[in-house]
Amino acid sequence: MRVVLTGGGTGGHIYPALAIGREIADKQPGSSLLYIGTTRGLESRIVPEQGIAFEDITITGFRRSLSWENVRTVMRFVQGVRRSKQLLKSFKPDIVVGTGGYVCGPVVYAASRLGIPTLIHEQNVLPGLTNKFLSRYVDGVAVSFPESAAHFAKCPNVVYAGNPCATRVLQANRNSGYESLGLKLGTPFVLAVGGSGGAKALNEALVQAAPLLRKLPGVHLVFVTGERFYKDTEAAISKDLLDVASRVKVVPYIRNMPEVLAAASLYVGRAGASFLAEITSLGIPSILIPSPNVTNNHQEANARSLVNAGAAKMILERELTGDLLFARIGEIMGDETRRAEMSKASRGLGMPQSASLVYEQIVRLQQKR
Structure with a gap:
């Protein structure tokens, strides 16, 4: 399986993505993984240390107050989508998995526009802005808390799967x-x-x-x-x-x-x-x-x-x-x-089977296309 992982800024977004990647590699030896992040986030240091190929795009998050910086962010988003499409066309993934943080916005959105199966994972009870935006375009959502499912009511495939980090710590x-x-x-x-x-x-x-x-x-x-x-x-x-x-x-x-x-x-x-x-x-x-x-x-x-x-x-x-x-x-x-x-x-x-549940959802989404 060829999989693009994306998500970043903090370890809370990065480590679940890495746990998903390791589960895929365990279940399907020989799988190819590519992580797309930013050079400003921790992912630029953590991911290469794990031996996973890393590519970067330039993107920033929206500010909650009116600001000219938000106009620049929109421009960076458009540029990020363009760069993401180039990376995706080159890597040819079977699925793209986003775990939150503003970097996964243009990557997952670009994948959806290219017809590549997409899944987002939400770690928190209250979804972040990026995942709420992406929920309109993705093929599936995995949530860590059952209370989160109501926030993704318009998405056709929502699975309560827990957080994949729970599997690895055991x-x-x-x-x-x-x-x-x-x-x-x-x-x-x-x-x-x-x-x-x-x-x-x-x-x-x-x-x-x-x-x-x-x-x-x-x-x-x-x-x-x-x-x-x-x-x-x-x-x-x-x-x-x-x-x-x-x-x-x-x-x-x-x-x-x-x-x-x-x-x-x-x-x-x-x-x-x-x-x-x-x-x-x-x-x-x-x-x-x-x-x-x-x-x-x-x-x-x-x-x-x-x-x-x-x-x-x-x-x-x-x-x-x-x-x-x-x-x-x-x-x-x-x-x-x-x-x-x-x-x-x-x-x-606890949900020690979390990584396996996310993997099963990935397989189902991939087979539907």
Whole structure:
């Protein structure tokens, strides 16, 4: 099978696309993959590292206020469609799969105009602008949350498939996660992550909360600050740790995140769709602090889906303090029964078969043409 993948800007769009690509390669060895993104997005670095061919187009997103920049964006979209058609005619894909972000707009639209089967995958409860636009032209939509289906009512082929990242994380070796952190197997630890770039508000709250670990004997904290915040955060937190210093590990970035997640007892962090897919697939309870700086405040909607199921607690960023955060951590890590109940609820939301469901939808759409 020859497949074009597109989607970018953030890991939340890129990693699901890569998971879909790996599923296709597993199910149909010898398949050819091409990823189309932008040089400005993370995909330009992440995708080539995975050994997947990469081509770029130039495109920017729309601003929500009236702006001359939006006129330029329309011009870039037209140019992006033209460039995408050239790439598609050269590669001759059997299907084009878009996972959101403004870069997939011209690529998927161009494919639809050329009569190539198209599928978009929506990671969040509330769809992004690009996927809402594309839903009028694509052959199918895969959604991560059942609540999302109503937003694609006019599309003839909508499948609740979950997020493909959920499939890949189950293959991770949790023992390797412990070893990479220098922890004994079975050590209970809280994994705190502010997203791929880090989150200043979460970092500040954790600096205040970390010394309170003395109230939770035996519990460790793995604190991922994000590279841009690492030096300042490490300096601030090291002043007050004293007797719990050996139980706090501060790092800028984790490259083997699936293995570390597989070993974690509790996740604390943002409510990005890919992370939520992974923790529910693994059955990890969570404390979610949705980012308020995302389109349509979609992370809060994502988080509420887990909260309503009993799998998570939520703290809005405007309410976040070190004391409140530690209180929530203590409630869960200090009560094995509660943690087990949340873990069961989390696993109940997980869709470890997600990548396979998306693959099956791709095959069906391809066969219809």
